[in-house]
Amino acid sequence: MEILKYTDEHHEFRKRLRTFMETEVIPNIDQWETDHIVPKEAWRKMGRAGFLCTWASKEYGGQGLDFLYSVISTEEMAKTNHTGLAAMLHSDIIVPYINSFGSEAQKKKYLPGCISGDIITAVAMTEPDAGSDLAGMRSTAEMDGDEIIINGAKTFISNGINADLAIVAAKNPLEENPYQALSLYLVEDGTPGFTRGRHLDKMGFHSQDTAELFFSNCRIPKENILGQPGMGFIMLMQKLQQERLMCAIGAQAAAELMLKWTIDYCKTHHDAAGKPFSKSQATQFALVEMMTEIKVGRAFIDKLICEHAAGENVVVETSMAKYWTTDLAKNLARRCLDLFGDFGLTEDCPLARGFRDVRVMSIFAGTNEVMKGIAAKFMGL
Ligand SMILES: Cc1cc2nc3c(=O)[nH]c(=O)nc-3n(C[C@H](O)[C@H](O)[C@H](O)COP(=O)(O)OP(=O)(O)OC[C@H]3O[C@@H](n4cnc5c(N)ncnc54)[C@H](O)[C@@H]3O)c2cc1C
Known part of the structure; x- marks a missing residue:
């Protein structure tokens, strides 16, 4: 069904x-x-x-x-x-x-x-000293007449080089409560004081332009505040459910694809005795275990998609799904690579790129540890 x-x-x-x-x-x-x-x-x-x-x-x-x-x-x-x-x-x-x-x-x-x-858009929250802990953000935004002056540095920003428009999170230095100090700002490419830093060279996600962004007395009109001033945290919280669900959907689809490649490979490649790898019981058990996990993940994700589309609050479940599916993809990539053998390590094998790319998924969009922390809190632990 x-x-x-x-x-x-x-x-x-x-x-x-x-x-x-x-x-x-x-x-x-x-x-x-x-x-x-x-x-x-x-x-x-x-x-x-x-x-x-x-x-x-x-x-x-x-x-x-x-x-x-x-x-x-x-x-x-x-x-x-x-x-x-x-x-x-x-x-x-x-x-x-x-x-x-x-x-x-x-x-x-x-x-x-x-x-x-x-x-092309980017969202700039992470800073050199503020990843999971957004309250530790140092970038500032100060009102000056009809303008806002942004100062600070962001890092690991996806689409950082290509972005024509960045949503930038920065704090009002006059507000002491870090949760009420945060606002979001729309900063267009070409605004004086907005520059790019390094284009980061990562172990995976090679085709994605992940970059540092710098803001040095960057003046934007006050019309470019996004939403209500001081509501940055609330806005970010409201969008987390969809962000985490989208990550989980991507991770699940990547895991399904990698397992498909591996099953095809094991059926069409032979061991020293001339038998397809898929006829060895050890390989069969590995593939069955992975397929079972894929099916469990698919049922969980599809149920969450229905609930999210119906407007239900499933932020805890989507946090669980983000950690579970990205861990699934990461572990599955490792097991599939073993089944491919040496070929899996070459760039001719699609798994090499898949293996690299799924590795990052447990880190961005809220680390998997942070996801578990959220779930623990809502479970009353
Ligand atoms: C490819 C890529 C693209 C990215 N794109 C963007 C982007 O477009 N925009 C953006 O703003 N950011 C982006 N990021 C940054 C990403 O959001 C951060 O990496 C993430 O928030 C984690 O922060 P951190 O890496 O500084 O780790 P830290 O927060 O320094 O954490 C280090 C370790 O401590 C653990 N830890 C931290 N806090 C807790 C806690 N409370 N409980 C338990 N464990 C904890 C973490 O799980 C992790 O294992 C991107 C990162 C990557 C790698």
Whole structure:
């Protein structure tokens, strides 16, 4: 029994998106991995084809589609086995902040470009000394007449090089309570005082431009405050459920893909006695164990997708799912690599990239330890 009720329109969308991936994305991935960035043109093609921010309302140039379209987009992107064209981050994590908390003028100004791919977004929270503990953030934002002056440094920012628009978290230095000091600001590329630092060279996520951002007396108009001043933490909290669920959906889809490659490999490659690897009991048990975990994860994720789409509060369960599925993907990648043997270590084997890329998933979007801490708190432990 299928938990998610996909319609013919959903299936048609998935087919179109897969064709887009096969023609516009997959042939370019090796180059993007080498370049450590995706050209902006690829974002524009994706937007023009109707595959960015599919939920956005028609009045801003969107399609007003339901959450299952976001799920399909995330899954199909995961199946390309690369992370550079970070459409899920843009469409389903960052731009929703503008949609939910932005003024009408901000929505009119930015949403059409976010949908068409002309505006690539980033969200800048992490700092050199503030990762999990956002209260330790040091970046400041001070009012000066009709302007706000931002100073500070951000690091590990996805789309950091490509971003045309960054949502930047910074504190009011006059407010002592760190939770009430935080606000979110919209900072456009090209604003004086906003510069890029290093383009970070990571062990995985090679095609994604992860970068340092610097703000030095960066002046933005006060109209660029996103939502109410001092409500930064509350806004971030409100969006965590979807952020964690999207990560879990991506991790689950990546794990499913890696297991599929491994089963295919074990069926078509032979041991010294000429038998396919898949006929050895040790390999069978390993594959069965992994498939069982995949099915458990799929049932959990699909149930959460239904609950989230219905507007239920499942923030604890999505935190559990984020840690569980990203751990699943990480452990599965390790076990699959062992079954591939030496070939798994070569760049000719897709698992090499998959192995590297899933490793980071337990660290970003809230570390898995932090996810467990949230669940423990809500369990009253
Ligand atoms: C590829 C990549 C892309 C990223 N993209 C972005 C982005 O676009 N925007 C952005 O703002 N940030 C981004 N980040 C940063 C990411 O959000 C942080 O890495 C994450 O918040 C964790 O912070 P940290 O790495 O500084 O670890 P720390 O917070 O320093 O944690 C170090 C260790 O301590 C543990 N720990 C910390 N606090 C607790 C606690 N309360 N309970 C239990 N254990 C704890 C952690 O689990 C971890 O094991 C990205 C990171 C990566 C790697």
